[in-house]
Amino acid sequence: MLKKVFTFLDHEAIPLCDFTWIHWLVCNIPANIDCLLENISVDNSLNVVQGQNSFASPYVGETDFILVHNKNRSYCNAVGPVATGGEGGVLYFVK
Secondary structure, rough: OHHHEEEEHHHHHHHOOOOOOEEEEEEEEEOOOOOOOOOHHOOOOOEEEEEHHHHHHHHHOOOHHHHOOOOOOOOOOOOOOOOOOOOOOOOOOOO
């Protein structure tokens, strides 16, 4: 069966944190899915595989070996970005 893979990167975060921020890594999305619902990374109702986001990175000061080396799945959900100025949510465009 065909599957989809997405990686949500934020290259505009480089001036703030000196590296490209990883918001979400996700794979094994069924090919017939054309929309991901809000909080899908938390409830995982599609049973997708999620990789670590940048909160588990030594680049942001995380020193816990278990977190940095993917032993704790709490850093695998989608995070941010947070819209500034009270505009509400952020819309991703997938190419």
